[in-house]
Amino acid sequence: MKDRRSFLKTAALSAAVFSLEGVSAAPAARRGAAKPGQPIVVSTWDFGRAANAAAWEVLKNGGRALDAVEAGVKVPEADPNNHTVGFGGYPDRDGRVTLDACIMDEHGNCGSVGALEHITHAISVARLVMEKTPHVMLVGEGALQFALANGFKKENLLTPEAEKAWKEWLKKSEYKPIINIENSSYGKDNGAAAFSPLQLPGNVYNHDTIGMLAMDAQGNLSGACTTSGMAFKLRGRLGDSPIIGAGLYVDNEVGGATSTGVGEEVIKIVGSHLVVELMRQGYPPEKACKEAVERIVKRSPSKAKEIQVGFLALNKKGEHGAYCLQPGFNYAVCTTGNCDTLIDGKHYF
Numbered sequence: 330m331k332d333r334r335s336f337l338k339t340a341a342l343s344a345a346v347f348s349l350e351g352v353s354a355a356p357a358a359r360r361g362a363a364k365p366g367q368p369i370v371v372s373t374w375d376f377g378r379a380a381n382a383a384a385w386e387v388l389k390n391g392g393r394a395l396d397a398v399e400a401g402v403k404v405p406e407a408d409p410n411n412h413t414v415g416f417g418g419y420p421d422r423d424g425r426v427t428l429d430a431c432i433m434d435e436h437g438n439c440g441s442v443g444a445l446e447h448i449t450h451a452i453s454v455a456r457l458v459m460e461k462t463p464h465v466m467l468v469g470e471g472a473l474q475f476a477l478a479n480g481f482k483k484e485n486l487l488t489p490e491a492e493k494a495w496k497e498w499l500k501k502s503e504y505k506p507i508i509n510i511e512n513s514s515y516g517k518d519n520g521a522a523a524f525s526p527l528q529l530p531g532n533v534y535n536h537d538t539i540g541m542l543a544m545d546a547q548g549n550l551s552g553a554c555t556t557s558g559m560a561f562k563l564r565g566r567l568g569d570s571p572i573i574g575a576g577l578y579v580d581n582e583v584g585g586a587t588s589t590g591v592g593e594e595v596i597k598i599v600g601s602h603l604v605v606e607l608m609r610q611g612y613p614p615e616k617a618c619k620e621a622v623e624r625i626v627k628r629s630p631s632k633a634k635e636i637q638v639g640f641l642a643l644n645k646k647g648e649h650g651a652y653c654l655q656p657g658f659n660y661a662v663c664t665t666g667n668c669d670t671l672i673d674g675k676h677y678f
Contacts, residue, residue: 367546367647367664367665368385368388368389368394368397368543368544368545368546368664369388369543369544369643369647369649369662369663369664370384370385370388370397370398370401370541370542370543370544370662370663370664371541371542371543371641371643371649371660371661371662371663372384372401372402372539372540372541372542372641372660372661373538373539373540373541373587373589373639373641373658373660373661374539374589374658374659374660374661375659375661375671376405376408376411376414376539377539377541377660377661378661378663378668378669378670378671379404379405380401380402380404380405380539380541380661381401381541381661381662381663381668382404382663382668383400383401383403383404384397384398384400384401384541384543384663385397385663385666385668386400387400388543388545388546389666391545391546392545393545393547393549393551394434394435394543394544394545394549394550394551395432395434395435395456395551397543397545397551398432398541398542398543398551398552398553399432399452399453399456399553401541401543401553402414402430402452402539402541402553402554402555403450403452403453405539405555406428406449406450406451406452406555407449407450409488409490412490412491412494412557412560413538413556413557413560414538414539414555414556414557415428415449415450415451415486415555415557416449416484416486416488417486417488417490417491418486418491418556418557418558419491419494419495419557419560419561420487420491420492420495420560420561421558421561421562421563421564421566422498422499422502422561422562422563422564423564424487424492424495425446425487425564426446426486426487426491426557427444427445427446427557427558427564428442428444428445428446428448428451428486428555428556428557428558429441429442429443429444429445429451429555429556429557429558429567429568429570429571430442430445430451430452430454430455430553430554430555430556430570430571431455431466431553431554431555431570431571431572431573431576431577432452432455432456432459432551432552432553432554432577433551433552433553433573433577433578433579433585434459434551434579435549435550435551435579435581436581437579437580437581438459438460439459439465439573440455440456440457440458440459440460440462440465440466441455441458441465441466441467441571441572441573442454442455442458442466442467442468442472442476442571443466443467443468443469443472443567443571444468444469444472444565444567445468445469445472445473445476446473446486447473447483447484447485447486448473448476448481448482448483448484448486449484449486450481451555452553452555453481454467454472454475454476454479454481455553455555455571457475457476457479458472458475461479462475465573466571468567469565494560495561498560498561502561538554538555538556538568538570538576538587538588538589538590538592539554539555539556539589540552540553540554540570540576540577540587540588540589540641541553541554541587542579542585542586542587542641542642542643542649543643544643544645544647548645549581550579550580550581550584550585550643550645551579551585552577552578552579552585552586552587553577554570554571554576554577554587554588555570556568556570558570558592559591559592567592568591568592568593568595568596569588569592569593569595569596569600569601570592572596574599574601574602575588575592575595575596575599575600575601575602576588576592576595576600576601577601578601578602578604578605579605580605580609581645582609582645583605583608583609583644583645584605584608584614584642584643584644584645585601585605585642585643586600586601586602586604586605586608586614586617586618586640586641586642586643587601587640587641587642588600588601588638588639588640588641589637589638589639589641589658590636590637590638590639590653590654590658591636591637591638594625594628594629594632594633594636594638595625595638597625597628598621598624598625598628600621600625600638600640601640603617603620603621603624604617604618604620604621604640604642605617605642607620607621608642608644613644613648613650614642614643614644614648614649614650614651615642615650615651615652615675616650617640617642617650618639618640618641618642618650618651618652618674619652619675619677621640621652622638622639622640622652622653622654622677623677625638625654626654626677633654633677633678634678636654636655637653637654637655637657637658638653638654639651639652639653639654639658639660639674640652640653641660641674647664649662651672651674651675652674652675652676652677653674653675653676653677654676654677654678655676655677655678656673656676656678657676658673658674658676659671659672659673659674660672660674
């Protein structure tokens, strides 16, 4: 009888484990999971491909995921043609470019800056906050003072093109976000005319962040998130991007998540932390992101129809997935040196 009871107990346990693993492991091939020990980097939006390529240069040589995500997001930060991140970002309604960024490593260490002016690479300042101070976040003048004291050079981040857009916006000063307006491929894919932000000076663009997650050859995870925030925002406004748990969260035992879109709605559900905790319960990345999006819809059903929010997640197995409110959100994937992959996120509406 004892042997029979032991056999039944073992069989029941095995069935439970199989069932739990089936939730996250069975669709792995469909989601393009990295092979064990194979580095991978994912990031939000089509400009993430160039960022991923820079991150891959670190990962392919056995480098640390933390170094990879910093190197990766510095690419769009320095791109004057990207008006939602770093140098060339659209200013607030007073004409001042302010940057937000955060970073998190495999040990749970994190650093953040908010409303930082005059410094292109906000992500590198955030990393120094993590490594050289007892704090997690520095903001405004204090963040700038810290950056200058650590060798960063003060510069003018407002490019002529961004200044022109701001001055056009001032004529009406209307704050009406248009979903995915800066996703250059979205209008074409949906049969619409291609838009230039300068053709729409009365509007605000909510495609505003690069979030990046990486796993290195040692199986360790790190993440970074950086933005110039909503164009023509109220001075002092912070979105989710510099907030650990909202715009970015990494747990090296489980996975990482990041977000993009209207940050206020992400903050209200502590979105990236929620996604990671759902993955801890066995949800695959895409399903975890979907659950977070559905929570936003449940909180504000009418508002959710008018905005964009997207989540991107990478788990410890190298599986990745995304989900968003509206069509038009995509994310870039780089593994085994192929950094051209762009995947459309599934959407609620």
